[in-house]
Amino acid sequence: MGRNRISGVIPSSLGNLQMLNDIDLSRNALVGSIPTSFANFGYLFSMDLSNNELNGSIPKEILNLPSLSTFFILYNNFLSRPLPQEVRFLEWVGTIDLSGNHLSGNISMSIGMCKSLEKLLKANNMFSGPIPDTLVEVKGLETLDLSSNELSDSIPPEIRNLNAL
Template sequence: MEENRFEGSIPSSLGNCKKLQVLNLSSNNLNGTIPKEVVSLSSLSISLVMSHNSLTGSLPPEVGKLTNLVELDVSYNRLSGEIPSSLDSCISLERLYLGNNSFKGRIPVSLKSLRGRVLISVPDRLRYFKYLKSPTEFGSSEMRYPCSEKTLNRWSLNNLGRML
């Protein structure tokens, strides 16, 4: 259902689709909050993509019920609040995209317990390089950090290495 120019809020009735394995609502004109009924849909086992919309509010803690989900992408929205620590229950998660929102606080240490190779995209303000020794500290082989050219110019490879 991506790129269909849908407008309005995501209907909570999508939570009634008990056999749904993939839900891609990206690149529409959706707004409002993410219904907890959608992120509680345990049948979602491949991907839940809601990127490039105007979703607001927080990422519901019920997202932790998506224990079989491989990909979660809520990037490029207007989400705020803290990243829920319940994400550590998503034990099959391999790709997590949170960037370009207004999340605050630190990346939950609980994400370290995820077993898969996790690719995490987070906003600049959530980077706490001094607390990370390497991306593998989060069970990940790669972490992406969007940063401006101005930021890159301030760093040298040596400095970046010390921060990681």
């Protein structure tokens, strides 16, 4: 359903599609929050809700999708607040793109638990504090974009051990 003119809120009843493998609602005119009922997607491999007008926080419930392994893409929305610690449950996802939102707080130390992560894109947000040294635990990380945030401190020297970066 991506790249259409779908508008309004995302119906929570979409969460009833428990056998869904992929959801693409990108490039529409969707507003409101991400339904917590998306936690019912027991077989979801990829989620793309980018380029909409979604707001509020990222529900911690949707970060515990055991089969999510391809990508988790929410860029260019109006999502705010800190990223929940439950991001650690995205252990098998290849790409996380949260760029172009209003996310704030520290970059979670638990991001190091995302062992299959190849691309981590969190540019153009309001993340603050240091870059977590736990990123070195993500051995396959190829792309890291933390630009245009409010990060402080120095780049952890352990980052040089990420050979794929």
